[in-house]
Amino acid sequence: MERGKSAKGHGAAKTSRSSKASSSMSKTGSMSKSESMGKKGGNSLLKQFFVEQLQDIYWAEKALVKEFPKMQKATTTEELAEAITDHMTETEDQISRLEQIFDMMGEPAKAKKCEAMEGLIKEAHNIIDETEAGTATRDAAIIMATQKMEHYEIATYGSLVQLAKTIGMNEVAELLAQTLTEEKGADQALTQIAEGNINEEGAREEEGEQQMEEGDEGEDD
Template structure:
C-alpha cells in the first residue's frame, strides 16, 4: 500500500481504506438494485433521473477501482449495512405500494435521496481525509463523484417537489 502523506498514521490510512471498501460495496450493490427501482417508477422524468444515476453509479464503481489501483490495495468490497438497509427499504416501497401511483413515485424519490445523502456524506468525508493525507489525485477522483451525487440529489429534489405537490393536489 502506497500512501505518502505528511499527516497520516497507519490507523488513519486503514480508516480511509475501510471507508473506500464500504462505498465500493455500496456502489456495486446499488448498481444491481437500481434497475428494479427504475421498473417501479411510473413517471418518465423520475425513471430517467434514476437511470442516469445508474449510469453514474457504474462510473463510480470504475473510479473506485482506479482509487484502489492508485493506493495499490486490492479492491475487496466491505459490506455496508447502512446502504443495504436503505436499499431494502426502497425495494419494500415497490412491493407495498400500488403500481403506477404518484405516491409510489414520491416514496421512491425519498428513498433514493436517503441513499444519495449517505453517499454524499461518505464521499465528502473521503475527500476531506484524502486532502488531509495529501493524496491529491485520489481527492480529485472523489470530488468528481461527490459533485455528481450532489447534482443527482438536486435533480431528485426538484422532481420530488413536483411529485409531492401533485399528490397533495389529488388528496
C-alpha cells in the first residue's frame, strides 16, 4: 500500500512538473510571438502603409494652414473668424507634432498629396463663391465646409492611433491621440458657434436681401 501511495505521489509530482513546464513553454511562446510582432512592425507592410498615411495627413495639414486665412477673411461673424484663426494656430502645432513623429520613426518629413483634402478644399471654395458675402448663410456654409475637413481628420487620426499601437509605437500613438483630441474639440466648437445664432440668422435671410441693404447704405452716403 505504501508503495502504491508512493507511486501515486510520484505520478502527481510528475504531472505537476509537466504542467509547470507546459505553462512555461506557453508563456515563452507568447513572449516570442509578441516580440516577433514587434520586430515585424519595424519593416512590415502595415508600417509602410502607416508612414504613407502620415505623409498624406501631413500634406493635408499644410494645405489647411494656407486655406484657413482665406476662409477666415470670408466670414461675417467675429466669433467664427476667431475660431478659424485659433484652429490655424493649433494646426501649425499639429504639423510640428507630425514632424516630431517622422523624426522618432527615422523617416523624412515628406508630404504626399491628399486627394481627399484637396477635394474638400475645392468644395469649400465653391461654397464661398455660391453664398452671399456678409450673410449668416455664408458663415453656416463655411462651418459646414470646415467640419467636413475636421471629420476627415478625426477619422484619419483615429485610425492612425490604432495603427501606431498595433505596430508597437505607443509614444507615437500618444502624440497622434493629442491631435485627435484637438480635432474633436475644434469640431465641437464649430457646432456650438453654428447652434448659437448663425444657423437661426441664416434661416431668416432671404435671397438678395444683403445686396438691397448695401444699396440703401450707398444711397444714404
